[in-house]
Amino acid sequence: MRLAVTGAGGFLGWHVRVLARALGWPEPVAVPRAELADPAAVAARVDGTDRLLHLAGVNRSGDGRITHDNVALARAVARGLRRCAAPPKTVVYANSVHAGNGTPYGDAKAAAAEVLAEACADAELVDVRLPNLYGEHGRPFYNSVVATFCYQLASDARPRVEQDRELDLVHVGDAAALLVDAPPGGAWDARLPALRIGVAALADKLAAMAATYGTGEIPPLHDRHDVRLFNTYRSHCFPGRYPLPLVRHTDARGELVELVRARGGAGQAFCSTSRPGVTRGDHFHLAKVERFAVLRGTAEIALRRVGGTGVVRFAVSGERPVVVDMPTMWAHRITNTGRAELLTAFWANEVYDPEQPDTYPEPVGA
Missing domain, CATH: 2.60.120.10 (Jelly Rolls)
Known part of the structure; x- marks a missing residue:
């Protein structure tokens, strides 16, 4: 499978590249953000690939920038697709479950999907609406509350709960498997099994893991989300806390x-x-x-x-x-x-x- 990826250097993009490596696929072709303004450069990278994953986006910024930047990125990809002699068979858009919910972010994601749909006359557009993603090496205060809490705990600080609400958390590796259409049978699950948990309960769960691990013991790992939450915490501890x-x-x-x-x-x-x-x-x-x-x-x-x-x-x-x-x-x-x-x-x-x-x-x- 020959993949091309925008946002290849981001949180989700890195996990996509790791999964491709695990599957034995060729290294995905990265489409740098600096080249997105040049349709010819985008076309040169995307031409002849099997699957283009549009992952580049803006999660947090001023309301105006969120709307402008997400739509602008989609338009840049669309211009590049129209210049392709052999466009990818499938274009996959990493959308959000919040698309079209009336917020600047949600409306921007919905508008970006419409832009891509118009450009996919000769390709299939797969619009994947992803929930809250967590996983190893997420950016604290940006990608996920899980990353924020793990970073705080690894820095010996107590997680601070600003607002308690229920979350559906999906591991980013499972999302990567869905985006690339990975075959079943590995450590991933493209069905996106979610952990339903409150923010305060999540903070307590991660704090308990950190406290147990701080003694050198391995905390209880009852299911796949426990394992992945623990691995996420450990990613923020490495290498400073070892051996x-x-x-x-x-x-x-x-x-x-x-x-x-x-x-x-x-x-x-x-x-x-x-x-x-x-x-x-x-x-x-x-x-x-x-x-x-x-x-x-x-x-x-x-x-x-x-x-x-x-x-x-x-x-x-x-x-x-x-x-x-x-x-x-x-x-x-x-x-x-x-x-x-x-x-x-x-x-x-x-x-x-x-x-x-x-x-x-x-x-x-x-």
């Missing part, structure tokens, strides 16, 4: 180290040995919570956010046991940097399923 120290108990018999205390679920634990210079990993997960702990030897744990370039490195040793929890959608690996055999313990919140392993090859790089 996490482990308590070492010693007596005449030897040593005991508690690797993981998981409330509400056991998951799966395993150990591996690695010879000097050997690397394990070079993959990423979309939803799985995974913990690494070196028990003997020395190693480097390296991670890179999918689509990014910077590599985060942790030097770890069995002499001072710590754990590093792998953030979702970060490629990661562990390399034996010592002269002796490396013994590493691993834990995941779910039992490995070879039919749905939630593990996607991705080199961390240099």
